Amino acid sequence: MPTNISTTATWNERSAAKKKSVLNGVPAKFIHGSLEFRVDDITAVLDIPSKLLTEEELSITVLDATTVVAAIAKKNYSCVQVLDAFTHRAAIAHKLLNCCLEFRYGDARAEAERLDAHYRETGKLVGPLHGLPISVKDQCRIVGTETTCGFVDGIGRVDTEDSVLVDILKRAGAIIFVKTNLSIGCFWGETINNVIGHTSNPFNRSFSCGGSSGGEGALLGMHGSPMGVGSDLGGSIRSPSAYQGLWGLRPSTGRIPYYKMLNSMEGNEIVESVAGPMSHSPESLELFVRTVADSQPWLHDPKCHPLPWREHEFRTVTMGGRKLRIGLMSWDGYVLPQPPIRRAMNEVVEKLTAAGHEIVPWRVDQKKALSLLTRAFTCDGRGDHDRTIARSGEPDLNLFFRSSQRPDTLLENWALAMERNDFRAEVLEQWNATADENGAPIDVYLTPVNPSVCPKHGDYKRVRYLGYTGTANCLDFTACTIPVSFVDPEKDLADAEDGAHDAQGNKIPSPVSDLDRAIRNNYRPEIYGGLPLTVQIVGRRLEEEKVLGIAQTIRQLL
Amino acid sequence: MPTNISTTATWNERSAAKKKSVLNGVPAKFIHGSLEFRVDDITAVLDIPSKLLTEEELSITVLDATTVVAAIAKKNYSCVQVLDAFTHRAAIAHKLLNCCLEFRYGDARAEAERLDAHYRETGKLVGPLHGLPISVKDQCRIVGTETTCGFVDGIGRVDTEDSVLVDILKRAGAIIFVKTNLSIGCFWGETINNVIGHTSNPFNRSFSCGGSSGGEGALLGMHGSPMGVGSDLGGSIRSPSAYQGLWGLRPSTGRIPYYKMLNSMEGNEIVESVAGPMSHSPESLELFVRTVADSQPWLHDPKCHPLPWREHEFRTVTMGGRKLRIGLMSWDGYVLPQPPIRRAMNEVVEKLTAAGHEIVPWRVDQKKALSLLTRAFTCDGRGDHDRTIARSGEPDLNLFFRSSQRPDTLLENWALAMERNDFRAEVLEQWNATADENGAPIDVYLTPVNPSVCPKHGDYKRVRYLGYTGTANCLDFTACTIPVSFVDPEKDLADAEDGAHDAQGNKIPSPVSDLDRAIRNNYRPEIYGGLPLTVQIVGRRLEEEKVLGIAQTIRQLL
Known part of the structure; x- marks a missing residue:
């Protein structure tokens, strides 16, 4: 009421x-x-x-x-x-x-x-x-x-x-x-x-x-x-x-x-x-x-x-056991996911491989996606947000927006729309280029949802990285989360302090930025135990039937 | 080359x-x-x-x-x-x-x-x-x-x-x-x-x-x-x-x-x-x-x-002789088409009726469409046009744009986008409301392309009215022109000078604006003879198959 x-x-x-x-x-x-x-x-x-x-x-x-x-x-x-x-x-x-x-x-x-x-x-x-x-x-x-x-x-x-x-x-x-x-x-x-x-x-x-x-x-x-x-x-x-x-x-x-x-x-x-x-x-x-x-x-x-719902697109990936071609982006080159998320990704990859599906290397330029997204989110210089909070007099929570930023002019904003189009077109061609000898490109790609398992209250500001999620928004692609497992403090140990090796001594990419380092350091097995581990699959634009069909296929494997 | x-x-x-x-x-x-x-x-x-x-x-x-x-x-x-x-x-x-x-x-x-x-x-x-x-x-x-x-x-x-x-x-x-x-x-x-x-x-x-x-x-x-x-x-x-x-x-x-x-x-x-x-x-x-x-x-x-091409949508209107329901907007209430265009509209209506298709009265608010369209066309205050002509130094032809107009701010432009959405949604509901007892709304509507047959060189400024064409753009509807006939100076006489009757003495709507009057006055049977007469059908968004199918049906009737 x-x-x-x-x-x-x-x-x-x-x-x-x-x-x-x-x-x-x-x-x-x-x-x-x-x-x-x-x-x-x-x-x-x-x-x-x-x-x-x-x-x-x-x-x-x-x-x-x-x-x-x-x-x-x-x-x-x-x-x-x-x-x-x-x-x-x-x-x-x-x-x-x-x-x-x-x-x-x-x-x-x-x-x-x-x-x-x-x-x-x-x-x-x-x-x-x-x-x-x-x-x-x-x-x-x-x-x-x-x-x-x-x-x-x-x-x-x-x-x-x-x-x-x-x-x-x-x-x-x-x-x-x-x-x-x-x-x-x-x-x-x-x-x-x-x-x-x-x-x-x-x-x-x-x-x-x-x-x-x-x-x-x-x-x-x-x-x-x-x-x-x-x-x-x-x-x-x-x-x-x-x-x-x-x-x-x-x-x-x-x-x-x-x-x-x-x-x-x-x-x-x-x-x-x-x-x-x-x-x-x-x-x-x-x-x-x-x-x-x-x-x-x-x-x-x-x-x-x-x-309307396209049953054929759905059935192609759910019935008849067609081999799927799954792009894999475990890491985008900018922010390495925390150890339990890497484990969850590996589990899914192993299950897919064991079931005869093909894993194809994939990487999309998430830095570019994020740059476009940030410009889209801040283009009005907080104008809409500020007038809305002014109407009630509620206090400014001072989150993401930069209040001092000048709003884009229309011409600047149109240039941004064109850059977005170009980025979307580039990724489409990159996707087309994954075609195998039969002309079939990847069906979807598998990637983390976030590099962090989940932040403690108040920690979000320190681990905020929209690269893995926001890319789908920037491209208007269809994405579905796949819950895989839960943090197990005994399995999911923290990486070595040098930042270049995991707990088992395997080489991992060294941190490439303060944010990358902060996200890694924020992981603590002893307090993260039991939190859910979730990955996502991402399909091209308006491919909801295919993405949901593959989500069901993966669920059956897990 | x-x-x-x-x-x-x-x-x-x-x-x-x-x-x-x-x-x-x-x-x-x-x-x-x-x-x-x-x-x-x-x-x-x-x-x-x-x-x-x-x-x-x-x-x-x-x-x-x-x-x-x-x-x-x-x-x-x-x-x-x-x-x-x-x-x-x-x-x-x-x-x-x-x-x-x-x-x-x-x-x-x-x-x-x-x-x-x-x-x-x-x-x-x-x-x-x-x-x-x-x-x-x-x-x-x-x-x-x-x-x-x-x-x-x-x-x-x-x-x-x-x-x-x-x-x-x-x-x-x-x-x-x-x-x-x-x-x-x-x-x-x-x-x-x-x-x-x-x-x-x-x-x-x-x-x-x-x-x-x-x-x-x-x-x-x-x-x-x-x-x-x-x-x-x-x-x-x-x-x-x-x-x-x-x-x-x-x-x-x-x-x-x-x-x-x-x-x-x-x-x-x-x-x-x-x-x-x-x-x-x-x-x-x-x-x-x-x-x-x-x-x-x-x-x-x-x-x-x-x-992809949807054959079923196409065949529904081309095969099997399904009765079509055609909305009719011969006049939008703002600018009355010139006499030969009224004749062309009537000819199509007669042929459709004779073939057993149903004509349903239809009118969409073209003044509102035109207002939104004009704001969309002029929202940058000619900024893009001016910078483009400045690059080559070519002279300003001083056509449509208002060079003194201030560009919209982003927030103003977003408000325009929302108004456009509301208008589009209103027309969708208006379309839904044409449903007959079987729940079938109109398939397309029939309307003039322009109120003028065709302007002489230099006359365009005086007879410019985008209401009949621009509405489809504003709504993102699918529209197809239908060539019907040619101006016949003996059949297509000018309206009476009082502006309230046609040449045959039938009542017609009196001019409601200077533009409406100018367009009527611009018609001269003696110099327009032989010019083409064309109407259009307009279907909802992304209904190309249906519109093209009905265009073929109408062609066969003409």
């Missing part, structure tokens, strides 16, 4: 009202007063729900999205049962992690009851997502809720229309049940803002959940939702997915509708933010993309391309 | 060199010294080629693109014969109309000989355009030629690479044989520049050929080329097509590659220029789009979408 506070109140009053209102409308039985949010507790909170949920709630909330909808279809559970189970678990997650911004339990419950009645009376499901609870990053407008995009300015303003994506998900039978926390303006890889503060990682609450879709990451990491909607401009879906061991898809622009979602720097088209799903299995991501693509979003969002 | 002049020469020297060099390399037997360019001659020059060409050349040059390639495949003609015939006719057209900028006869001849040898030796065609001569607007870069985009700055600079589209056409077997004249920077609906001056209309040389792809229009109007490549930002393919009675397609962005073509305001993505074909039949346009789409241009141009 929205806060009901006036937009003329001070920013502190608005923020206080928001913090207080998050769980409004959630049944009291789902709210456990003993739980409290902490940012300095190193123990995992993942097991707490099992002590507070009923058997039935537990058996529902361990399901992934595809099995949730299958269970409802088979009448194992009603939509109301499913909604209640996830609401209960999400309320626990929020109390522990501060990951939610607004529950809409009343409306969601009414929708669930209507869906149950429909199924009972007609014997028919309303769509492929019948009864699936979905959590959404607080950029999605939903009638009757507030949408902040991480700014205090949104508190107290009630949406009068649904985002196109929300409308499509609802029509397919989904129940949007909660909106999740995000970084201010979606512009920081840690979930922090003046709206309700920051969000912790359920694997270790002294660690960041990542960002900007960090509320989704934390909530899904706790299985408080079977499906989340995030958005990704430089890694905002993939970093939280990596830090919580989730499957997260960064589609290309024009596949999943963004129209009527709230964003910062709206209208900046040099590199665009995209909406995408985060979930517990690649099959769940497939369900989401298949449903949305087949709903013809291009009839409502002018930026969506007329591309 | 390029001019070979130094880029440090004065603009007059460069322009003089260009004018002199256009026919360089063309065999002397194809150049008729007695012909001269005129802008005040009211007689049609369409018949002149029949007095100068051989029987064989005549029988080749009356073919459209599809029959040219079929004739080569059947060995009725060699590629060299075809190239020579069109080169001869194009040279005549240029002498009469000043429509060309550079013949590349030497290279084209060598390519034709190679193609003939290949076919002779292997029995195989190299691709679906084997031997087809294609003329291109002077934005297409071709190794060894100059590309001006209508600016003196390009004279003397020799291209070192092909545009992606040129490369694709060449690989499909086409022979790019000539580059055609265009308006300065592609920004004016009349073909005029400091490079070689302006171009006349072959139906009446005292009239404009339109623009900005006016060289293509004039050349194709004379059958000096079987297929042309133009570009369209506000009507630049469709106006010359209309003024010369041609079929011209304005595809949506991302279907036909634009990468490495030269343009003005490069990087401006609010509304983008697109490349498209102009030809003598809708089947020829289909051949072009089918060939390019099936060449996978998205592997080389990062702005192209992965959309």
